[in-house]
Amino acid sequence: MAKLFVDMDKYSEGEGPPIVAAFHSALKDLVRKKVDESGGNWREFVFGKAETMITAADIAAVERKVLDSGYRYQCSASISLTERPDAYKPLAGAGSTPANFSFEHADAIVVAADATDREQRGQGDNVVKHPVNVTGIARYYHSANDVMRSLTEGVPPDTIAVIEDSGGTLTAPILEQFKAVICAGGTVRSHLGILTREYGLPCLMNAKVSGIYEGDLVELEVTGHAKTTEAYQQGKEMSVRIWKHIKPN
Amino acid sequence: MDKKPLTYAQLLETNNIMQVLGDETYFLCVTRTVQESKLFPVSSYMLLSYLNAFYRYPTLLRKIEAKMPAEKIADRVRNMNSKIQAIGTGWCMIGFYLLGREMLINMGMIRPTDAADDVIYVLDFWKRYQLGWHRNDGHITSKEAGHRAQILPERRIQVFHADLHPCVDGDALHTAAVKFTAAVSQYAFLVACESRISMSNHGPYNLGDGRELLVRDFFDLGEGDLPWLDGVASDIPHSRLTVTTAVKDTHFYLVDDWGSFDSRPEYKSENLCGVGLYTSDELSETHIPVGMGSREELTETFERYGKIMRDTTAKLWQRIAGYTRDQMLDAGSLTYYAVIKDFAHVAGVYEHDEWMKIDERANRFRGLFNDEYSNEVLGAMLVPLTLPSAQCHEYTMMHHANTARRVYTPLSYSLLNGDDYVGSVGDGIKPGMTFLPPKVDRYRTTQGVMTLAEFNQRAANFTPQLCADKFRFLDDTWVKYHYKTPLANELYCLEQQYSRKLKGKGAGLLRDDIVALTDKI
Numbered sequence: 001m002a003k004l005f006v007d008m009d010k011y012s013e014g015e016g017p018p019i020v021a022a023f024h025s026a027l028k029d030l031v032r033k034k035v036d037e038s039g040g041n042w043r044e045f046v047f048g049k050a051e052t053m054i055t056a057a058d059i060a061a062v063e064r065k066v067l068d069s070g071y072r073y074q075c076s077a078s079i080s081l082t083e084r085p086d087a088y089k090p091l092a093g094a095g096s097t098p099a100n101f102s103f104e105h106a107d108a109i110v111v112a113a114d115a116t117d118r119e120q121r122g123q124g125d126n127v128v129k130h131p132v133n134v135t136g137i138a139r140y141y142h143s144a145n146d147v148m149r150s151l152t153e154g155v156p157p158d159t160i161a162v163i164e165d166s167g168g169t170l171t172a173p174i175l176e177q178f179k180a181v182i183c184a185g186g187t188v189r190s191h192l193g194i195l196t197r198e199y200g201l202p203c204l205m206n207a208k209v210s211g212i213y214e215g216d217l218v219e220l221e222v223t224g225h226a227k228t229t230e231a232y233q234q235g236k237e238m239s240v241r242i243w244k245h246i247k248p249n
Numbered sequence: 250m251d252k253k254p255l256t257y258a259q260l261l262e263t264n265n266i267m268q269v270l271g272d273e274t275y276f277l278c279v280t281r282t283v284q285e286s287k288l289f290p291v292s293s294y295m296l297l298s299y300l301n302a303f304y305r306y307p308t309l310l311r312k313i314e315a316k317m318p319a320e321k322i323a324d325r326v327r328n329m330n331s332k333i334q335a336i337g338t339g340w341c342m343i344g345f346y347l348l349g350r351e352m353l354i355n356m357g358m359i360r361p362t363d364a365a366d367d368v369i370y371v372l373d374f375w376k377r378y379q380l381g382w383h384r385n386d387g388h389i390t391s392k393e394a395g396h397r398a399q400i401l402p403e404r405r406i407q408v409f410h411a412d413l414h415p416c417v418d419g420d421a422l423h424t425a426a427v428k429f430t431a432a433v434s435q436y437a438f439l440v441a442c443e444s445r446i447s448m449s450n451h452g453p454y455n456l457g458d459g460r461e462l463l464v465r466d467f468f469d470l471g472e473g474d475l476p477w478l479d480g481v482a483s484d485i486p487h488s489r490l491t492v493t494t495a496v497k498d499t500h501f502y503l504v505d506d507w508g509s510f511d512s513r514p515e516y517k518s519e520n521l522c523g524v525g526l527y528t529s530d531e532l533s534e535t536h537i538p539v540g541m542g543s544r545e546e547l548t549e550t551f552e553r554y555g556k557i558m559r560d561t562t563a564k565l566w567q568r569i570a571g572y573t574r575d576q577m578l579d580a581g582s583l584t585y586y587a588v589i590k591d592f593a594h595v596a597g598v599y600e601h602d603e604w605m606k607i608d609e610r611a612n613r614f615r616g617l618f619n620d621e622y623s624n625e626v627l628g629a630m631l632v633p634l635t636l637p638s639a640q641c642h643e644y645t646m647m648h649h650a651n652t653a654r655r656v657y658t659p660l661s662y663s664l665l666n667g668d669d670y671v672g673s674v675g676d677g678i679k680p681g682m683t684f685l686p687p688k689v690d691r692y693r694t695t696q697g698v699m700t701l702a703e704f705n706q707r708a709a710n711f712t713p714q715l716c717a718d719k720f721r722f723l724d725d726t727w728v729k730y731h732y733k734t735p736l737a738n739e740l741y742c743l744e745q746q747y748s749r750k751l752k753g754k755g756a757g758l759l760r761d762d763i764v765a766l767t768d769k770i
Contacts, residue, residue: 005360010652012637016356016629019622021634028357046363047674051610060616073621077290079574080620085629087619128515143286143572151563167286168438173563175435189509191438191445198431200518211275226515229280229503233649 002035002243004028005042019066021071027060030054052207078143079216099215101140103162105208109241118219118243121211125227127188129196134202135219135245136160136179138212141171147160150174160218166205167210175199180220182207182242188227211243217245250367251673255664259369264659270343271656272648273392277507278631279649284736286443290574292623294442294581296352300611301586303349304674307367309593309603310374311676315710316596323381325595325716327400329529329536330489332468333595334382334399335391335449335586339506340427343375343583347657348630349611354658355527355636361658366672370662370736376576385725396503403725404744405536406454406537409462409493411750411763413523414544415770424546425551426524430492432558433467439515439565440469440478444580446588449508453501457760460522461501463510464491471693474590476605477572477580479689481564484557487528488693491536495523523767526550531594531708533695536713538747541553544768575684578615579607583683597709601688601701606681610674631656714743732756 006028015021022195031054035042038049043051067073067087075081075088111120139146147170155177165173166186171178175195180202183192188205196203202222212218224240231238274323287290291512305571313322326333333342350368352702353359361558378668381390385402388394401409447469453461472478478485496512499520510516526547527536540550569577583605593599607615629635634647634654645653692704699707714720720740723731737756745751750766751758 004357006354006357006637009637009640011640011642013635013639013640016635017625020626020629023622024356025628031357042360043669046359046671050358051679054613056613056616058679059613061744063619063622064404069431073619074624076285076287076292076620076624077574077577078287078575079572080290083574084619111423128517141499147566148570151567165285165287167291167443168435169286169289169443169566169569172435172439173559173566176431176559189280191443194445194509195431195438197516198434198518200427200431201286229511233280235274 002032108208110209121244122242123239124207124208127203130222134180138216219243267657289443293618298582298585299349301346305609319378320381331591333591335508341588362670393554408748418519422548429551429555432555438559476688491527493525497522625722
């Protein structure tokens, strides 16, 4: 079997994350095999014969082999799961949000109700400091279908959108209609953070929440400090609180 | 053709560029963003774009330079709004190219020395372009300038400054400007498939009295290069817009090579105290005011354009939501890969198939790029740098992280001892493909809507007067010692030709003179 240039590596500590290691090991095996088949001349191979001898089908087979082992990939974009339901793990909260669904983060800080019947159900990074806290109704937006529904029917008043996606495109046509946003990903510099700042919408990024359900009355402590670049760089905690208003017994 | 041997100086310089870019790549990734989307397969399209860049950039850049050298293109671009600034060239251009190389090294597809001639050329083109683009602040990147991008000459800043329309929080112009900026930013993210590469900022420029000017550029807004805008963006009146913003009591301490900014205290729209709006491109003499005749006209323009942006966002979103994954993958990867396509527009040599197709050599890898692998390998390449190529000897302390890591693999100096390598991916563009619908031959420019052939022809034949040989090298240092000469006056008057406040005022004004001329509330 041909030996690749990168097979001798004094400082390598491995191929990286498991899925990357699986793919890259298989790709290297493929290259070794094709180099052998080509006659072993790397100079003729690398930007010459390799272009026809290593085909799209060869490379797709590397991905397929992992799938055939029973492994299912983690999905990011809804379209990936929609088109290849056999290849991906189901997406949490995909489709309509059941009444008993909540993001559940292990690091969410939960504190019993205070004198004003506010129960802390998590925390997040404040994008911009506002003069008063914002209160509204929590509503989950998981997928393009959720957005399409609001695009046709309108966003209900007082909606505080609860979103996992820190991007700026999933909710693009309706973002302006939200009262505020709780985003379970990203940083205050993520695209969603940038856009909510431009729109003047209160927003918490990188939120860790627990027990916030569709229709809950929630309050965001956006009067707290905005998280700074330095805080991210230094790994400094600088979050503000998220409360759920509970009805007294 | 005889190939010149590599030199020690070339390798030293190339490796320096790679190392500095790598350090900044790590900083930007740690501090600025986590990019993800439930709509677009973002990591997957990024990886495909990196490979496309690796296989195609060397040939395309050589083709462009056959018409116009990189540093001359930079002189043109300082005179207009274009995508080839931060973020496009500040980081993306060589970041994408080198990440493609890094991917292939880690897959065993190439050796770190293969394509060395290409690597040296692409980075040398970039260096000359960046030095030209940053000519006025004397740096090569915003990072080197202390995260600052003072790109413009005095004559252009004076026009932007003088023509600002003042506004205060809550008045009609302020409200309209803030809403428009939000709407165009939202639209730009969607146009660029969840990336920030359809907008950029440069500055700050000191307006005095605790005020700073931040220049906010938006590009690829109308029908033009991007096939997914055909039809849906027909109402967008300008493909490129520049919003000039004066902000009080706010210091932009960071304007980086991704074109994003940070400030102390945090940026709040209530501190916006002056605005302007312009368009420009390869066919315009300089920046052309848009709706700038009066505060009322500008307010109405922002309101009307904001509505157009919102309506077009909804239409474009629905089109994209109906795309297949392969179509989303193509739109995203072509957005990324073609981030430097305006080089070809400036030179008048833009070809759709060269910039809006996935090269067959890159496309082979499409089947690999499921969401999970793409997320994991992208993360491993950037933070925390766990791929084999990133790992260095144990005494290494990487900038910003103190770990034994680096982002980009240098070219070994052993090449000078005759180590074997294959210099280039090869001349010529290989066939490409795309799942996107065929492009409509409709390009919106400052001179109207035209076909690509006409756009190329006009760009190739047009030299703005300010970029002609007579004026090209008359920089601010020359002006400092010649501002009373007829030539300096002519130079400034050309820049001031569309200015509401400065037309014909010439080269003698200082900042206080400009302040005295500005509108007050």
